[in-house]
Amino acid sequence: MRFYTYNIGLFFTLIGSILIGCDQNAIESTNSSEVLKLISSDSSGIMFSNEIMENDTVNVIDYEYCYNGGGVGIGDFNNDGLQDIFFTGNQQNNALYINQGELRFKDVSNSAGIEGPGWATGVAVVDINNDGYDDLFVCYSGLVPDNLRRNRLYINQQDGTFVDESIKRGLTDLDYSTHAAFFDFDKDNDLDLFVINHHNSFGDKRISPVDSSGASVSNDRLYENIDGKFFDISKKAGILYEGYSLGLGIEDINNDGWMDVTITNDYYFDDYIYINQQNGTFKESAKDYFKHTSNFSMGHDFGDFNNDGLADVMVLDMLPEDQYRRQKLIGPLNLELFYTTLNAGYNEQFMRNNLQMGGQYGYSEVGQLAGVYATDWSWAPLFIDINLDGLQDLFISNGFKRDITDRDFIVYRMKQEMLRTPEAKQNLITALSNLGGAKLKNFFYENTGDLTFDDKRDIWASTPESYSNGAAYADLDNDGDMDLVVSNIGQKAFLYEGKASDYNNYLKVKLKRNYTNIGAKVLLYSDGVVQYRRVNPYRGFQSSVTDEIIFGLGGQNIVDSVCVIWPDMMYEKVINPSFNSELTFEGKVLNQYISSERPKLFSQLNEALDINYQHKELNKIDFKSDPLLPHMFSRMGPGMSVGDIDGDGDSDVLIGGAAGESIRILRQSTSNTFSEEEILKDDYFKEDMGVSLFDSDNDGDLDLYVVSGGNDVAREDPYYQDRLYLNDGNGNFELAEGSLPDINQSGSVVRPFDFDKDGDIDLFVGGRLAPGFYPYPSTSYI
Numbered sequence: 001m002r003f004y005t006y007n008i009g010l011f012f013t014l015i016g017s018i019l020i021g022c023d024q025n026a027i028e029s030t031n032s033s034e035v036l037k038l039i040s041s042d043s044s045g046i047m048f049s050n051e052i053m054e055n056d057t058v059n060v061i062d063y064e065y066c067y068n069g070g071g072v073g074i075g076d077f078n079n080d081g082l083q084d085i086f087f088t089g090n091q092q093n094n095a096l097y098i099n100q101g102e103l104r105f106k107d108v109s110n111s112a113g114i115e116g117p118g119w120a121t122g123v124a125v126v127d128i129n130n131d132g133y134d135d136l137f138v139c140y141s142g143l144v145p146d147n148l149r150r151n152r153l154y155i156n157q158q159d160g161t162f163v164d165e166s167i168k169r170g171l172t173d174l175d176y177s178t179h180a181a182f183f184d185f186d187k188d189n190d191l192d193l194f195v196i197n198h199h200n201s202f203g204d205k206r207i208s209p210v211d212s213s214g215a216s217v218s219n220d221r222l223y224e225n226i227d228g229k230f231f232d233i234s235k236k237a238g239i240l241y242e243g244y245s246l247g248l249g250i251e252d253i254n255n256d257g258w259m260d261v262t263i264t265n266d267y268y269f270d271d272y273i274y275i276n277q278q279n280g281t282f283k284e285s286a287k288d289y290f291k292h293t294s295n296f297s298m299g300h301d302f303g304d305f306n307n308d309g310l311a312d313v314m315v316l317d318m319l320p321e322d323q324y325r326r327q328k329l330i331g332p333l334n335l336e337l338f339y340t341t342l343n344a345g346y347n348e349q350f351m352r353n354n355l356q357m358g359g360q361y362g363y364s365e366v367g368q369l370a371g372v373y374a375t376d377w378s379w380a381p382l383f384i385d386i387n388l389d390g391l392q393d394l395f396i397s398n399g400f401k402r403d404i405t406d407r408d409f410i411v412y413r414m415k416q417e418m419l420r421t422p423e424a425k426q427n428l429i430t431a432l433s434n435l436g437g438a439k440l441k442n443f444f445y446e447n448t449g450d451l452t453f454d455d456k457r458d459i460w461a462s463t464p465e466s467y468s469n470g471a472a473y474a475d476l477d478n479d480g481d482m483d484l485v486v487s488n489i490g491q492k493a494f495l496y497e498g499k500a501s502d503y504n505n506y507l508k509v510k511l512k513r514n515y516t517n518i519g520a521k522v523l524l525y526s527d528g529v530v531q532y533r534r535v536n537p538y539r540g541f542q543s544s545v546t547d548e549i550i551f552g553l554g555g556q557n558i559v560d561s562v563c564v565i566w567p568d569m570m571y572e573k574v575i576n577p578s579f580n581s582e583l584t585f586e587g588k589v590l591n592q593y594i595s596s597e598r599p600k601l602f603s604q605l606n607e608a609l610d611i612n613y614q615h616k617e618l619n620k621i622d623f624k625s626d627p628l629l630p631h632m633f634s635r636m637g638p639g640m641s642v643g644d645i646d647g648d649g650d651s652d653v654l655i656g657g658a659a660g661e662s663i664r665i666l667r668q669s670t671s672n673t674f675s676e677e678e679i680l681k682d683d684y685f686k687e688d689m690g691v692s693l694f695d696s697d698n699d700g701d702l703d704l705y706v707v708s709g710g711n712d713v714a715r716e717d718p719y720y721q722d723r724l725y726l727n728d729g730n731g732n733f734e735l736a737e738g739s740l741p742d743i744n745q746s747g748s749v750v751r752p753f754d755f756d757k758d759g760d761i762d763l764f765v766g767g768r769l770a771p772g773f774y775p776y777p778s779t780s781y782i
Contacts (some may be wrong), residue, residue: 035387036444036461036484036496045105046485048087048095049492051470052401056429058091058401058490061413063143066204067401068246069469070377070487071179071542073123075134078154083474083546085485087493088120088138103477103497111120114138114160118148122179122248122542128191129228131513133158139177139195139542143534146174170230172356173221176200177243179248181538183259183518184567186224186280191518193223193230196245196263207268207340218241220263222282228778238282243269247299250519250536251311253289256323257569257595259519264315268337270347271297271315289354289363292348299541303383303392304439304532305370305447307524310358311534311772314367315380316541318394318405319352325376329405333411335621353378361600372445377438380471380540384482386460386550388504390531391447397541398440399467401489402432409435439465442494466491472539474546480506480580482550487543505579509562511535514586517547519567524551525560553579610673613666618659618687622711626774633711633769634659636748639691643702646731654704656688659712663688667731680733683723687712689768690749695763701727703736707747707765715771715778716744722765746771755782 041047050070052058060066073086082099086626089095097105109115119142128135132372133156140149153171154162166172175197182191199218211219214235217728222239223230234240247264254260258276265271271293274282286293294317299624302311320326330351342348352374355367367373372394387393403409412431416424441463445453457463467489476483481498488494500506507524511517519534531551537544553559556579563573564585571593577583606612615638622632638656650668657663660686666674687710704725713719722743725733748768754763767778 001047002374014414026529030427033459033462034461035456035498037499037501038462038464038496039103039495041492041495044103044495045107046085046097046225046493046495048089048097048487049109050089050092050487050489052091052489054425054433058433059429061403061428061432064404065073065141067200067467067489068121068178069203069467069489069542070120070495071123071470071544072472072485072487073125073136073544074485074537074546075125075136075544077134078160080132083471085476086114086123086136087487088123088243088470088542090119090121090142092410093118094138099476101477103483103495104448108160112160112567113164114154116140116152116164118150119144121177123544124180124182124538125544126182126191126518126537128182129152129155131156131158136162137180137182137193139180139203141176141178149174149176151180153173153178156564157774169228171223172230175221175393176218178245179538179542181248181250181261181536183250183536185222185259185261185276187258187568189568190225190228192225194248194250194261195221195223196248198244198246198266199242199354204440207337207344207346208216209344210269210346211242212240214240215489218242218244220245233280237280238277238284241270241272241284243272247297247315247541248538249300249302249313250538251302251313251534252519252521253311255310255595257567259567262300262302262313266295266296266298268295268346268349270349287347290354290365291363292350292354292365294354295349295351298378299650301381301383301539302534302536304358305355305383305392305394306357306451307391307529307531308358309532310360311532312358313356313363314372314381314383314394315354315356316375316381317351317353319374320376321374328407333623339621353381354658366451370452371455375439375443378443378683379469380543382471382484382540382545384473384484385550385552386444386482386498386500387446388481388506388550389554390498390526390529390552390556391449392405393447394443394445394453395471395473395649396443396445396746397468397471397482397486398442399465399469399489400438401467402435403438404432404435406435437467439467442468461496464491464494466494468494470541470543472543472545475508475548475550480508480550482546500552501580502683505555505557507551507553507559507562507577507579508582509533509549509551509564510582510584511547511549511564511586513566521565523563523565525563526553526556526558527560565593568593573630611666611677613655613664614678615655616658618661618712620659621710626772628709629774631773633709633746633774634687636768637687637689637709639689639707641691641693643693645693645702645727647701647729652731654691654693656663657684657707659685659687659710663691663706665731676700680725680735682749683735686710686719686723688745689767692750692752694752696724696752696761697726699727699729701729703727703749704733705752707750709746709748709768711746711769713769713771714772715746718744720744720746722747722750743781747778 085097087095095109118140122139124137133696136154153166180195244266249262261274263272273286298316300315341363356363377400382395383392417427444456444460473482480501486494524531565571570590653666660674689709690707696703724736749766751764765781767780
């Protein structure tokens with residue numbers, strides 16, 4: 001979470017408060033086109049509101065996660081066939097609401113034994129003892145005494161009450177925890193536990209290399225389940241990296257049949273992907289899968305929004321929708337900070353939502369293409385087929401109680417903190433109490449089926465402005481579509497009734513094979529389309545959704561088949577199940593599943609061919625002199641060309657150099673290995689863009705043309721003069737001075753070809769830019 005600016009003008013805040021109000025008691029949606037109906041608290045009986053009372057010790061200055069809010073957990077805690085709702089509370093008690101049917105709920109918190117002291121954050125619903133009754137694991141954090149920060153495992157006693165068995169089962173750590181997930185990482189037929197944590201200090205955020213020792217106070221934890229007790233094996237298993245962890249996901253990232261772990265981190269810390277090594281250990285591999293990530297990553301969720309049978313992931317950040325709020329929040333990009341993080345070993349990070357679309361060999365980030373990259377101060381993304389048309393739509397929760405990222409407030413805060421006096425601290429607390437919040441509408445996005453989403457706020461559902469955090473979905477009224485529960489700060493929780501089953505068909509799938517439900521993969525095939533779901537209740541932000549699966553069918557009434565691939569790689573299939581019905585898999589008719597993973601098209605051969613070349617770029621930031629550039633033109637090279645340079649019958653590789661680096665030749669030997677050689681050192685100061693090997697003088701060997709480019713000096717400077725080098729027949733090059741006309745343009749490419757068909761080689765030289773005059777074009781030549 002980045003503390004800059006989120007601010008709705010006072011006028012609009014007051015008007016919005018008058019028109020919408022903070023009390024949801026009287027809210028009942030009436031729009032006939034709505035896909036979700038907002039149910040009033042009076043009707044549902046859900047009165048839970050996550051109230052936070054600020055004072056001189058409990059505030060977002062001393063504890064920046066003060067307004068991260070609580071989570072929502074869904075489970076059938078009394079086994080009556082109706083899904084119940086659990087809320088975590090920060091300063092007030094947790095709450096449990098038992099489903100009475102027809103979307104009416106009864107608060108049983110006082111008698112259930114789950115209220116718990118402390119600052120509760122995330123919740124994970126699980127049947128940990130395999131007795132058929134859902135239990136609760138609740139995470140704790142906050143500036144509270146250590147003993148109130150112990151996470152709690154509430155075991156269902158099957159009589160409406162729960163007993164905390166966390167100490168009995170070995171869960172005694174006093175971390176600052178955000179969320180947790182249960183899964184069988186080692187395939188020993190029990191559920192292990194992963195818990196994400198964050199640092200206890202928010203003051204010093206100077207960029208430094210990440211602590212990968214496994215000893216940081218914020219290190220996430222993996223607990224192995226051995227006969228019902230949990231043992232911390234984090235270091236042994238390779239869970240070693242520190243951070244401000246806000247999001248946790250469980251998914252088979254590399255499609256090898258073993259569940260991996262994804263963690264999204266706040267501030268400059270990388271998002272992590274721990275790949276299961278199938279031997280009790282994990283390897284952090286985020287850079288192998290994501291080319292870039294969000295910067296201040298919040299919650300995330302996996303889904304398959306393009307129905308290709310591969311997992312996609314949505315990660316939330318803080319980028320506002322409109323330019324006014326963006327400028328108050330972000331300001332200009334801090335390029336020094338960006339490159340400092342890169343130099344410290346971190347991945348490229350950008351302050352916007354990232355939608356990573358899964359492919360056969362990695363991910364492509366398409367958030368901007370999809371239209372979901374800027375949703376403001378966002379927390380929980382959830383992929384749900386809201387309208388049951390067979391495409392997963394997207395819900396995003398939104399809002400923050402104090403707009404502490406306002407740049408004016410940041411300046412005032414810095415001045416007061418520099419004084420280091422009790423009076424200055426009190427002045428800051430007073431200013432904070434008068435600071436407005438980012439009270440925002442939650443997002444409902446419709447999946448259009450063409451890799452984009454349409455904003456359906458106030459069309460699909462009534463969307464009051466709120467400070468919303470955790471959210472979870474389930475079919476609470478058993479009518480075949482998903483209902484939605486959202487936890488709010490200072491406002492009663494939202495309950496949305498799904499209405500899509502009134503006009504679209506569906507198929508509900510339940511899995512009942514004990515521990516092996518979590519991690520199972522469910523595929524529905526219909527009319528040539530595959531829909532994919534993973535049974536994993538731990539989604540979004542600090543929350544647990546139902547473990548039931550609902551597939552939308554739209555107007556179709558024929559399903560070809562449904563296949564369940566269990567975590568032990570056994571599968572079972574049902575052909576032509578009935579639509580608008582419930583289909584239960586119990587693991588009774590099993591077959592061995594054989595993965596059809598495609599082999600990679602290319603293999604890495606650097607080591608085998610003895611190629612150790614690594615490009616070195618000039619450390620120049622173009623945006624300092626020209627902030628309107630779309631990207632840095634000084635880093636567009638180098639060019640590369642392949643040919644038999646020394647006439648020995650083997651292809652060699654020639655690679656241009658950045659400004660400050662000479663051209664390199666990778667000469668191929670008779671043993672098919674390569675040796676690196678630096679040439680033409682006198683021209684090292686130029687940026688080599690396009691390079692081409694061709695016989696310019698018809699002497700039977702390959703000469704070299706080099707296009708000079710980049711953005712290092714002013715336009716039309718002799719620095720940009722292109723160069724022609726003649727080969728002596730043995731692979732040695734010498735500059736052919738005066739052989740080219742004056743081409744003092746920043747170029748990009750050269751292509752030799754017989755333009756006028758007269759039997760000799762002509763050249764096309766492409767211009768790239770006019771340095772200092774973007775977007776004016778450069779000149780190209782023939």
